[in-house]
Amino acid sequence: MRNFGIALLGVLLLGGCGGGAKGVSNADGGPGGSGGQSDAGVEAPPVPQTLGPPPFVVDLALNDATTAQAPRGWPLILTGVAALWTESAAPVSLPASAMSLKVGDASQQVQTWPLAQVKAPAPGAALDAEHRSVQVAWVLTPAQTSALALGTYEVQLTWAGQSSPPLAVEIVEAPTGLGPGDAAMAQARLANLTAQAALLQNDAASALAALNAELVAQPTHVWLLTTQSLAYEAAGNKDEALKSAEAALEQVLLDEPDPDEPVTTWELRNRLLPPAAGGAP
Amino acid sequence: VKRAATLAFVVCALTHASDLSAQSAEVLAANAWRLHFKYTVNASLDTGEQQFDYSVTATGDGLLARDPNGAGSHTFSGDPSINVVVSYTGRVIGADGCGMMESLVANGLAICNPSTQMVIDGDEGTFELAVNCDRVPVVHDFAWLGKCGKLFDYPVDDLAITEWEWHPEAVSFGAMPRFTFPLPPQGATLSGSDSGSPLGLNVGLFTAIATGDMTPVDYQFDFTLTPEKDEVKLELDIPAYDRWRPSTTPKGDAGEPLVVNARLQAASGRPPRVAEFIWDLTKTSHEPGVAMNFPPDAPPDAKPDLRLGTPDDPHVFDADRQHATLSKPDGVADSMAVLPYDWGGWSTLTVTAVLEDNRRIVGKLMGASEEGARLPKRATTSYIADSWKESHDASGKADDADDEMKPVGDETQGDGLNLYQEYRGFYGRAEHREGDPLVKDLFLQNQAGSAATPGIGLFKQLSQLNVQPWLLPSELPMSRVINGNRAAAPAGNPQHAVIVAIDGSLRGLSKAQGGPGNPAKISKVRLQGDWSTVDDERWKRLVAHELFHTVNVWHHGDIDRMGVLWRVMNDRLYEGGGAATGTQIQVRQEKPDADITGAVIDLYKALPNARRRMWIAVDQGQHSGDDQCVMRYANSNAYVLRADTTKRVDARDERGSALCTSSNGTGVNEDPRDPQSRYGNAGSGRGNCAHQIHVTDAVPAPSRNMPPAPPPPAP
Numbered sequence: 001m002r003n004f005g006i007a008l009l010g011v012l013l014l015g016g017c018g019g020g021a022k023g024v025s026n027a028d029g030g031p032g033g034s035g036g037q038s039d040a041g042v043e044a045p046p047v048p049q050t051l052g053p054p055p056f057v058v059d060l061a062l063n064d065a066t067t068a069q070a071p072r073g074w075p076l077i078l079t080g081v082a083a084l085w086t087e088s089a090a091p092v093s094l095p096a097s098a099m100s101l102k103v104g105d106a107s108q109q110v111q112t113w114p115l116a117q118v119k120a121p122a123p124g125a126a127l128d129a130e131h132r133s134v135q136v137a138w139v140l141t142p143a144q145t146s147a148l149a150l151g152t153y154e155v156q157l158t159w160a161g162q163s164s165p166p167l168a169v170e171i172v173e174a175p176t177g178l179g180p181g182d183a184a185m186a187q188a189r190l191a192n193l194t195a196q197a198a199l200l201q202n203d204a205a206s207a208l209a210a211l212n213a214e215l216v217a218q219p220t221h222v223w224l225l226t227t228q229s230l231a232y233e234a235a236g237n238k239d240e241a242l243k244s245a246e247a248a249l250e251q252v253l254l255d256e257p258d259p260d261e262p263v264t265t266w267e268l269r270n271r272l273l274p275p276a277a278g279g280a281p
Numbered sequence: 282v283k284r285a286a287t288l289a290f291v292v293c294a295l296t297h298a299s300d301l302s303a304q305s306a307e308v309l310a311a312n313a314w315r316l317h318f319k320y321t322v323n324a325s326l327d328t329g330e331q332q333f334d335y336s337v338t339a340t341g342d343g344l345l346a347r348d349p350n351g352a353g354s355h356t357f358s359g360d361p362s363i364n365v366v367v368s369y370t371g372r373v374i375g376a377d378g379c380g381m382m383e384s385l386v387a388n389g390l391a392i393c394n395p396s397t398q399m400v401i402d403g404d405e406g407t408f409e410l411a412v413n414c415d416r417v418p419v420v421h422d423f424a425w426l427g428k429c430g431k432l433f434d435y436p437v438d439d440l441a442i443t444e445w446e447w448h449p450e451a452v453s454f455g456a457m458p459r460f461t462f463p464l465p466p467q468g469a470t471l472s473g474s475d476s477g478s479p480l481g482l483n484v485g486l487f488t489a490i491a492t493g494d495m496t497p498v499d500y501q502f503d504f505t506l507t508p509e510k511d512e513v514k515l516e517l518d519i520p521a522y523d524r525w526r527p528s529t530t531p532k533g534d535a536g537e538p539l540v541v542n543a544r545l546q547a548a549s550g551r552p553p554r555v556a557e558f559i560w561d562l563t564k565t566s567h568e569p570g571v572a573m574n575f576p577p578d579a580p581p582d583a584k585p586d587l588r589l590g591t592p593d594d595p596h597v598f599d600a601d602r603q604h605a606t607l608s609k610p611d612g613v614a615d616s617m618a619v620l621p622y623d624w625g626g627w628s629t630l631t632v633t634a635v636l637e638d639n640r641r642i643v644g645k646l647m648g649a650s651e652e653g654a655r656l657p658k659r660a661t662t663s664y665i666a667d668s669w670k671e672s673h674d675a676s677g678k679a680d681d682a683d684d685e686m687k688p689v690g691d692e693t694q695g696d697g698l699n700l701y702q703e704y705r706g707f708y709g710r711a712e713h714r715e716g717d718p719l720v721k722d723l724f725l726q727n728q729a730g731s732a733a734t735p736g737i738g739l740f741k742q743l744s745q746l747n748v749q750p751w752l753l754p755s756e757l758p759m760s761r762v763i764n765g766n767r768a769a770a771p772a773g774n775p776q777h778a779v780i781v782a783i784d785g786s787l788r789g790l791s792k793a794q795g796g797p798g799n800p801a802k803i804s805k806v807r808l809q810g811d812w813s814t815v816d817d818e819r820w821k822r823l824v825a826h827e828l829f830h831t832v833n834v835w836h837h838g839d840i841d842r843m844g845v846l847w848r849v850m851n852d853r854l855y856e857g858g859g860a861a862t863g864t865q866i867q868v869r870q871e872k873p874d875a876d877i878t879g880a881v882i883d884l885y886k887a888l889p890n891a892r893r894r895m896w897i898a899v900d901q902g903q904h905s906g907d908d909q910c911v912m913r914y915a916n917s918n919a920y921v922l923r924a925d926t927t928k929r930v931d932a933r934d935e936r937g938s939a940l941c942t943s944s945n946g947t948g949v950n951e952d953p954r955d956p957q958s959r960y961g962n963a964g965s966g967r968g969n970c971a972h973q974i975h976v977t978d979a980v981p982a983p984s985r986n987m988p989p990a991p992p993p994p995a996p
Contacts, residue, residue: 256790
């Protein structure tokens, strides 16, 4: 009888059997197919396994999660979460020491980004039936993103043994030469991003400065108004917060006069209303 | 210790020239022969002085297998089971009246040394048979001496004979000739007989009376030899057969090999030589891609899903690796690895040993009557590995079964994915995932990352669906069909995954576009671009709310009056406009009951245009029903006092974090309640959200549209 241990070794080294893979690209030689010595010390490729549901999942998002592009000179926000997934799972301890955020460039070289963690797990953080998710966040300042090389990076959050899917982040030049409409959208995004980064660092004044400046140009921008409302609330100015929320709501209802889904702006406005004004506790 | 009588037979050799061209090829091809024979001897003598009776009955049955080193010479040998019974009594009385008597009984299996042998001489057209089992155990022997004049009254003792040579030396090997018979001109049964009394019996037992005379005895020898057609087996041994299932990688490389061992076995213990081993995979699947969704929209497979042999395998293969041969193997065993390239692949493996005599022996699994082996180990009516069914509590289910009832939902069975599809599985986050045959699966592509994850988790928790939010953009086709890679596998309906994404153009609200409906109807769950302005807990509940629309869960009602203007004119509060078009209203505080109209008017006077947009929630509207349900709204500002429809009660609601199981109002909607149930039970056909869940696209999801809203209360 032939030695099938040796035969399996061939699968590893050749990256495929029987004339290659079917129906899918196999250009890089398959898993673990980085070549190597054909000796007894080389292990057979791992047997493909079916993955069952994890006890919890880890995910990442970039900025507002609408695009993988992050312009240089803009703030950059990475938001991470660990969320309980399997109901029967034992409580999962999520110490900060068991968390790592890895950034790699296109050639998978590890990069060191000067990320500042602005939202950290509380000491003793854990996932259980009562605490179903824990969020974290990191920020790069505009100056820091300006120093990043252009290109596509992969960011991956690993926490207590679970990893997020690699998040592609494309560092691009800040948009220039846009038409009026696109330029306005870009400026609104920048102002919001700046404000959110500031709010994450408990800097309501900076947030308001960025928002107020852009609202001069775009006074009815819902998102700017909503964020402004939050910034005023963070600054302890509930009256202005309510006014911003009211203004945002007016705009939402202009866009959606007959909304067929719950309106979060309405919830925000109601939350800010004093009792006796439709905001009873 | 043997003290034997010697029975000497002389057999005339029979040699016949045969017409070899008419000779049955089967005779020469036979690898083993089953021998049946009967041999009898009956002899008696009474000369007055000497008397004896002697009889032998021997019956033989057994297998003669081809000598492993004698394939060309057609020599067969074996150890048939031969039962022998010998009976002898004899006495001698001398002239002086003195005598002696003795007796012997032998009974049992013949002792063979060497074995019985048959040789076919194809050139001469004859065959020879030699039975070399010449002894049998003695069970009784005794002798008596007789005093002169008093016969045999004095026992001598036993004769200490332990074995008896019972058969003619003529049929044994050695210098003596064998029985030789002509091969039959046709047919495959060899038979022959010999009988007569040309032999002499030398009664050497009684040495005292031995005369040396040869006394004729009668013998009869009849035999048949029939080819033993099923004697040789090719046994297949698949060590991992009970647990193995096909696997592969996202890149379509070979998964875990299944090693199959084939070994030729002969009942005689001496299998014949093998000229060639032939391995065939037949009826091999060509399912597109490697899993139900990967790669998306996979073209028809050019290559089969299961293939033979590792790269360094010395067999000779065809291009598709469905056929392999190994000529002149070293020994009677061969092995092969079957390599899978699809998580749902299937095939049937056949192994054939071609013997040097051109016989073809098809392999069977040990104990199986069926030739070959179904891969993976599965029922004849299934493409699913038995081991998977067993480990997933799905034994006995058909491949096209789609009958999950967990959660019960709207009592529609299944999740649109049949059992085979759940077994073959899916790729999500570059890992292979399976469906749950007991719980309804729902696949999501979460493009929003961490922005949606907690909400998806809440949706999973509340729905009790097996939510699988793992699909990467590269793992779902544009059509969103999650089970599109199908060919010969059990058909089903296209089942859609749901895409969850942040939509920067949406602000203030999110939408399950196309919903409520089953996943096919939901082009995308569009989450609002300003999601980060919603606090974490409310956002999580909102995401779950939108996701419930993707499984046809509806709002508790549709008829709230949203965006209604409250305006102050002339120190009066109007709803719906000014004095000309609106309704003058009063506002009351809910608890404790108090008229707060004045306070509201004072507040509104400070507002631009002295007005504010309000959400008036009504009976059976969006805020009705179970107040802990995630499908209930939390936008209300006031409700209408039923006792006086000009009065509004100041109210604020929070979205729940549960899923209701009844349409009845609870909490603030409970009836009775002071001052009233705010919004009452859920609308007609609404509420009881847990029993609206409908996942499958194979069955249309029911509409739960409500009648149009009634007109606002009259002034």
